[in-house]
Structure formats: structure tokens, C-alpha cells
Amino acid sequence: MHGRAASPERWHTWPITRREVSARALNLCPCAVFAPGPGEPPVALNPNGAGPVATHATGARTRIILSIIVSAIFVFLLPGLGVVGAGLSVARQIVAPVHVALLLTGFVGTGLGITIGYHRLLTHRSFDAHPILKGILLVLGSMAVEGPAIAWVANHMKHHAFSDRPGDPHSPNEGFIHAHWGWLFDFSLIDVDRYAGHLARDTVARWISRTFVLWVAIGYIVPFAISGWEGLIWGGLLRQFAVQNVTFAVNSVCHRWGTRPFKTRDRSRNNWVVGILGLGEGWHNNHHAFPTSAFHGLRWWEVDLSGHIIRILEAARLVWNVKRPDVEHIRRRLFEPAAAPAYARVTE
Numbered sequence: 001m002h003g004r005a006a007s008p009e010r011w012h013t014w015p016i017t018r019r020e021v022s023a024r025a026l027n028l029c030p031c032a033v034f035a036p037g038p039g040e041p042p043v044a045l046n047p048n049g050a051g052p053v054a055t056h057a058t059g060a061r062t063r064i065i066l067s068i069i070v071s072a073i074f075v076f077l078l079p080g081l082g083v084v085g086a087g088l089s090v091a092r093q094i095v096a097p098v099h100v101a102l103l104l105t106g107f108v109g110t111g112l113g114i115t116i117g118y119h120r121l122l123t124h125r126s127f128d129a130h131p132i133l134k135g136i137l138l139v140l141g142s143m144a145v146e147g148p149a150i151a152w153v154a155n156h157m158k159h160h161a162f163s164d165r166p167g168d169p170h171s172p173n174e175g176f177i178h179a180h181w182g183w184l185f186d187f188s189l190i191d192v193d194r195y196a197g198h199l200a201r202d203t204v205a206r207w208i209s210r211t212f213v214l215w216v217a218i219g220y221i222v223p224f225a226i227s228g229w230e231g232l233i234w235g236g237l238l239r240q241f242a243v244q245n246v247t248f249a250v251n252s253v254c255h256r257w258g259t260r261p262f263k264t265r266d267r268s269r270n271n272w273v274v275g276i277l278g279l280g281e282g283w284h285n286n287h288h289a290f291p292t293s294a295f296h297g298l299r300w301w302e303v304d305l306s307g308h309i310i311r312i313l314e315a316a317r318l319v320w321n322v323k324r325p326d327v328e329h330i331r332r333r334l335f336e337p338a339a340a341p342a343y344a345r346v347t348e
Contacts, residue, residue: 071184074145074216075244082237089230102223102235103242106143108279108305110219111243113140115279115306122205123153126294127310127322131204138208143219144243148209154196159251160291161195163266170251172267179252180245246277254284262289262333270302280304289333290325298330298346 089095117137120126129137138149146152155169162168169190172179199205208215223235258269262285274282275297281287283296283304290298295311297304313319324346331340 068185074240075181075184078237079241079244082233082239082241085233086238089233094230095234096227096230098227099230099234102226102231103239106219106223106235106239107242110140110144110239111246111279112306112309113137113142114144114146114243114247115281116310117141118146118149118152119156119281120294120306120310122149122199122202123156124292125198125323126292127314127319129313129319133313133318135204135208138205139215142208142212142215144247145216145219145240146244146247148212149205150192150196150199150209151190153199153205154190154192154194157195158190160288163264163268163288164255165266172252172255176252176256179255180248183251246274247281249274250278250281250284254282258282258285260285261335261339262286263335264288264333272302276303280306290329292323293325293346294322295324295346298325298343300342 086095089099117134118141121129121134121137141149141152147155159168159170162171164171164173170179170183175182193200219240220232220236223231223239225231226235253274254269254271255267256269258271260269264285266288268285268288270285271282274284276282280296280303283298283302286298286302287293287296295304295307296302297307310319310322314322327340327344330343330346331337334340
């Protein structure tokens with residue numbers, strides 16, 4: 001385990017099914033849904049970090065290794081090919097407006113699926129939405145290839161529970177590379193029941209998580225159908241590279257560089273570059289101060305495209321019970337309470 005002793009948060013001793021071993025092995029594991037269905041004998045995990053020690057130990061270990069291999073393919077190899085392919089397209093001067101349009105629409109669409117659907121709606125329950133709208137958002141989030149919705153939620157909830165402390169899946173305390181990419185290869189078994197238990201009866205989230213591979217495939221098929229291989233490169237692989245790495249930058253960049261207007265128990269920071277590229281997610285200190293707020297950009301100049309879209313959906317009555325911090329709560333959390341009036345817009 002990279003020379004580190006296994007902590008209780010990394011290894012669990014209770015029996016879990018082979019499906020759960022595979023699904024919990026890696027939050028961004030695109031192959032998690034390939035695990036067999038229920039009814040299989042449970043697999044016990046070694047509390048000393050030595051791996052599964054039960055009847056199906058070999059099979060469980062193989063599935064975990066397969067999880068890492070497939071994740072490497074979908075996080076590094078395919079997106080990397082997209083970067084190379086796009087570079088060659090530019091060098092050969094064969095880039096067409098449709099390719100750029102596929103990149104931008106795909107980036108914004110799947111990005112909003114992560115920021116509004118996976119993050120603000122499903123993880124923090126910042127608002128309520130009709131099941132059809134919810135399904136659309138989670139499908140778009142799945143196309144970003146950042147893992148099944150429920151696994152993503154469990155990982156993110158654990159991040160909030162242990163932010164920048166031992167147990168945080170991707171704290172930059174273990175290095176920038178670890179926070180950005182390295183954590184993907186750690187054999188960390190996230191307890192889905194513990195960190196995403198509120199989704200146990202969410203039929204929409206469960207079904208879309210189970211059909212994750214379908215939505216990933218559609219995310220590649222659509223741009224290919226529109227513009228062939230160049231469409232796949234720009235609207236599929238390069239788009240995936242961009243969305244994934246902006247998301248990872250929230251983990252790495254926004255816990256190292258930026259401003260800290262609010263008192264929090266971690267190193268979260270507001271970074272305006274990630275704020276813009278991340279469709280509002282880069283105002284990370286704001287988010288850690290008020291995790292359930294539907295709005296991360298709390299001042300007029302803190303660009304939060306996701307928050308603006310939530311406002312529009314609220315005005316159209318497509319979402320409701322939208323959560324906002326009140327001015328007094330903001331005042332108490334600020335390092336400079338006198339600045340609280342500048343944040344009043346979020347309560348409107």
C-alpha cells in the first residue's frame with residue numbers, strides 16, 4: 001500500500017459481497033458495474049491490509065486489480081489519446097467548427113452533470129428536483145466518466161468527513177500528484193453504505209449507477225455519429241480529459257492555492273481559475289464553509305455557472321427547496337465579519 005500502514009478507514013473486516021468489493025475498490029472505477037449480481041458468498045477482507053482472505057479471495061483481488069487497470073485506461077490512456085489526436089488535428093489543419101462545438105457542448109453538458117447532478121443535488125441535497133430532471137443530470141454526470149453516481153457520492157462524502165486529515169481520499173497533504181491523480185490507484189475501500197447511505201432507496205440514482213457503462217458508451221457514440229473519428233476525439237476523449245482534470249483540480253489546486261475568506265477546519269481555498277473552468281466548483285472554501293448551499297459563488301464576481309442555472313431552474317419551478325446560507329450565518333464564518341453585506345446576494 002505504497003509503504004503506508006493500513007488504517008481502519010482503509011480496510012474493513014465485515015463481510016461484503018464480491019459486487020461491493022469491486023464497486024468500492026476505486027471511486028472512479030468504470031468497471032465497477034461489471035461485478036456479478038447478488039447471491040454470491042461474502043468475501044472477508046484482511047484487517048492487516050493483506051487483502052481478501054476468504055473462499056473467493058483470489059477472485060476479489062483480481063477484480064480490484066481489474067478496477068485499477070480499467071480506471072487507468074479511462075482516466076489516462078483514452079483521454080491522453082484525445083489530447084494527442086486533437087494536437088495532430090490542429091497540426092494537420094483539419095479542425096472544423098463542429099469539432100470545437102462538440103468539445104464545448106460536451107464539456108459544459110457533462111460538467112454540469114457533475115457539478116449540479118452528482119455534487120450539489122445527489123451528494124449534498126442542496127435542492128430537490130423532479131425525477132426526470134434528476135435522471136438527465138445524473139446521465140450527463142455519468143458521461144463525464146468519473147464513476148457511477150453512488151460511488152462518486154460516497155467518495156466525496158468521505159472527503160468532507162476527513163478533509164485534509166488522515167482518511168481523506170485525496171488530500172494534498174500527501175502531495176499534489178496524489179491529490180490530483182495518485183489517489184486513484186490507492187486500494188481504498190469506500191464504505192458506500194456509510195458514506196452514501198442516504199441513496200439506498202433512491203431508485204433513480206441506483207438505476208443510473210447500475211447502467212453506468214451504457215451512458216459512458218453513449219458519450220462516445222454520439223460525437224462519433226455526428227462527426228466520425230474527429231468527432232470522437234474532440235467531443236469524446238478530449239472532452240473527457242478536460243472535464244476529469246478540472247474536477248481533479250478541485251481536489252488538488254483548491255486545497256493548496258487561493259483565498260480563504262471563511263473559517264473551516266481544512267485547507268480549502270477559493271481559486272478563481274478553477275471557479276470559472278469548474279463551472280463554479282472552484283469557490284471551494286465557500287463550499288466547505290457551507291456544504292449544503294446550492295450556490296458556491298457567494299459574491300457577485302464569483303462566477304458560478306452551476307449556481308446560475310439552479311436559479312433559473314428554481315424560477316421555472318423545476319427545482320425547489322433550494323438551500324442558501326443566511327447573512328448571519330455567513331457573518332459568523334467569515335474571518336472579516338464586516339464583509340458580510342457583500343454576500344447578501346446569495347440569500348435573495
